[in-house]
Amino acid sequence: MRAPKRVLVVGGVNFDVIAQADRLPAEHEKLRGRQCRVLPGGAASNTAVGLVRQGCSVRLVSAVGDDTAGTMCLEVLNSAGVETSLVQVQAGALTSMAVVVSSGGGKRMLTFAGADRGLAFDAVTEEDVRAADHVHVVGEPTPALGRVVEIAHRAGRTLSIEWNGRDMSPLAQGASLNFMNADEAARLPQADEASGAAGTAGRVAELISGDVIVTLGAEGAVWATAAGELFHEPTMPVEPLDRTGGGDAFDAGVIAGWLNGEPPTACMRRGLDAALHVITKLGAHP
DSSP states (O other): OOOEEEEEEOOOOOOEEEOSSSOOOOOOOOOOOOOEEEEOHHHHHHHHHHHHTOOEEEEEEEEEEEEEEHHHHHHHHHHTTTTEEEEETTTTTTOEEEEEEOOSOOOOEEEEOOHHHHHHHHTTHHHHHHSEEEEEESSSOOOHHHHHHHHHHHOOEEEEEEOTTTTTTTTTOSEEEEEEEEEHHSTTOOOOOTTTHHHHHHHHHHHTSEEEEEOOOGOOOOEEESSSSEEEOOOOOOOOOOOHHHHHHHHHHHHHHHTOOOOOOHHHHHEEEEHHHTSSSSSSSS
16 A cells, blocks of 8 residues: 655645625614634645645644644644644734635635744755645745745655735746636736636646646536647536635645546546535535
């Protein structure tokens, strides 16, 4: 039996408040929602849990505050099998939060910055990176995150980047896998409006010399390789309950499949199936 692939995930942990409602309330209106949950979230946290579910050994680099929310986040991550020794608990800081209003097919989100995850990124050592087979990063293209990317390249570790609505090209040169959704791809400076998400994926893949995977909602996902190949994988139409964390679960499935040597279509199938599991319930964690 093969040893599980070791993945170092670098990014944010949030404490999420997810409320399900058909619309936002008007000013001074008290609107009754359908469901509400409070639970750990954040793209890196969600992906870390998803990778454990995919059979990987996962270590998370992030930061939380020394508050109740931070304690709950760490407890849930640990119980899910994520190794959290590189998650800093910062004295006097609050844990980052997100308030999500989910209508099933869509969501609106307010985020609130808390503990300084950049300090946790700065504390990552080359030994930490060399202890992993693969590094996955989520966040803004800051010097602190760029430093982790540089260490990964220097250590000869494969790298994946979740673009998460940002232009991550300053850090993405040579990254093996780059993730975004179709809406995010359309907002990039490199967007190719005439040929849509597939064309944008191909253009970005050529520019950064790395593969680009774009989720298309009900149409599945496309994968553009740096060599100019394009793959499409459809998905099963479902009525989503909450889209929060669906993209993170997709990333985890694709990364796990890719680390096991599976072809692009099989990797996307893993990711799409994982996303379907998440978006048909409220919140990304169980």
